[in-house]
Amino acid sequence: MPLVSTKEMFEKAYKGGYAIGAFNVNNMEIVQGIVDAAKEEQSPLILQVSAGARKYAKHIYLIKLVEAALADTDLPIALHLDHGDTFELCKDCIDGGFTSVMIDGSKYDFKENVALTKKVVEYAHAHGVVVEAELGRLAGVEDDVNVSANDAIFTDPEQAAEFVHLTGVDSLAIAIGTSHGAYKFKGTPYLDFDRLEKVGKLLPDFPIVLHGASSVLPEFVKKCNEFGGDIPGAQGVPEEMLRKAASMAVCKINIDTDLRLAMTATVREYLTKNPGEFDPRKYLGPARDAIKGMVQHKIKDVLGSSNRI
Numbered sequence: 001m002p003l004v005s006t007k008e009m010f011e012k013a014y015k016g017g018y019a020i021g022a023f024n025v026n027n028m029e030i031v032q033g034i035v036d037a038a039k040e041e042q043s044p045l046i047l048q049v050s051a052g053a054r055k056y057a058k059h060i061y062l063i064k065l066v067e068a069a070l071a072d073t074d075l076p077i078a079l080h081l082d083h084g085d086t087f088e089l090c091k092d093c094i095d096g097g098f099t100s101v102m103i104d105g106s107k108y109d110f111k112e113n114v115a116l117t118k119k120v121v122e123y124a125h126a127h128g129v130v131v132e133a134e135l136g137r138l139a140g141v142e143d144d145v146n147v148s149a150n151d152a153i154f155t156d157p158e159q160a161a162e163f164v165h166l167t168g169v170d171s172l173a174i175a176i177g178t179s180h181g182a183y184k185f186k187g188t189p190y191l192d193f194d195r196l197e198k199v200g201k202l203l204p205d206f207p208i209v210l211h212g213a214s215s216v217l218p219e220f221v222k223k224c225n226e227f228g229g230d231i232p233g234a235q236g237v238p239e240e241m242l243r244k245a246a247s248m249a250v251c252k253i254n255i256d257t258d259l260r261l262a263m264t265a266t267v268r269e270y271l272t273k274n275p276g277e278f279d280p281r282k283y284l285g286p287a288r289d290a291i292k293g294m295v296q297h298k299i300k301d302v303l304g305s306s307n308r309i
């Protein structure tokens with residue numbers, strides 16, 4: 001099956017009260033682990049590539065890996081640019097075969113973000129590609145939840161509605177308390193679900209995206225620390241919060257850190273237990289299996305996208 005857009009995936013996910021996982025890919029083992037998991041779960045899938053991934057692996061290698069995955073399955077798979085920061089980068093990916101791009105203008109003021117997003121939307125839509133934008137700042141929530149401080153960085157629901165109408169964007173990443181990486185909360189995890197609900201009311205049937213949505217699974221953090229790593233206090237978004245978000249307007253849930261942790265924990269364990277081994281397949285194979293297991297768990301137990309193709 002050729003690559004698909006996220007349009008139909010999101011329509012079904014919105015109606016069905018589940019979300020599609022968007023997993024970051026950087027090499028072959030990551031692509032294979034994710035795709036094998038989706039295959040077993042018969043789940044639609046978004047594979048996403050960051051600017052950093054393109055720099056690391058090169059556009060053409062990533063495209064060919066995804067093409068290989070398509071030949072190997074008949075799942076609906078979308079190929080998405082994660083956090084595109086310029087029109088040129090988005091254009092490169094649109095011209096280069098991606099079916100979805102993100103233009104992240106969240107560092108600009110509202111007006112500039114609108115102008116940049118609109119420019120990408122015009123080009124993308126003319127080429128049959130969908131666009132995700134971002135409004136608000138993704139940041140960790142401090143120990144004491146302070147609603148007025150949150151107001152400064154979290155997405156304003158009225159502005160979100162205005163932004164969508166002005167730009168014609170297809171989906172929107174909003175800030176409600178998640179953040180990228182392995183240290184998301186210093187104290188008790190908190191997401192602003194009231195804000196998400198308001199956004200959902202102002203933008204009916206419109207797909208919302210949750211970035212920074214890894215759960216930072218304790219088993220992998222423990223394994224990393226046990227086998228020579230040093231990531232104390234790593235904490236992610238509790239899975240029940242992700243389930244709740246998926247049942248609301250959130251249709252796309254971004255996961256990268258959990259892939260990194262699954263891979264690194266497994267490699268650390270293997271190399272520590274087998275110091276004489278130096279065949280990369282010996283540790284990358286189990287790392288790929290760990291990714292597959294983790295992704296399968298997310299799809300089945302958290303996102304709810306199993307058997308939705």
Ligand SMILES: O=C(CO)COP(=O)(O)O
Pocket residue numbers: 024082083179180181182210211212213214215254255256257258
């Ligand atoms: O949002 C992400 C990619 O855009 C990934 O978030 P995590 O760091 O929580 O995996």
Ligand SMILES: O=C[C@H](O)COP(=O)(O)O
Pocket residue numbers: 024050051052053082083180256257
């Ligand atoms: O949101 C960021 C993703 O985790 C990608 O990270 P990266 O830029 O290091 O590839």
Ligand SMILES: [Zn+2]
Pocket residue numbers: 104106134138
């Ligand atoms: Zn951003």
Ligand SMILES: [Zn+2]
Pocket residue numbers: 083180211212254
């Ligand atoms: Zn992100």
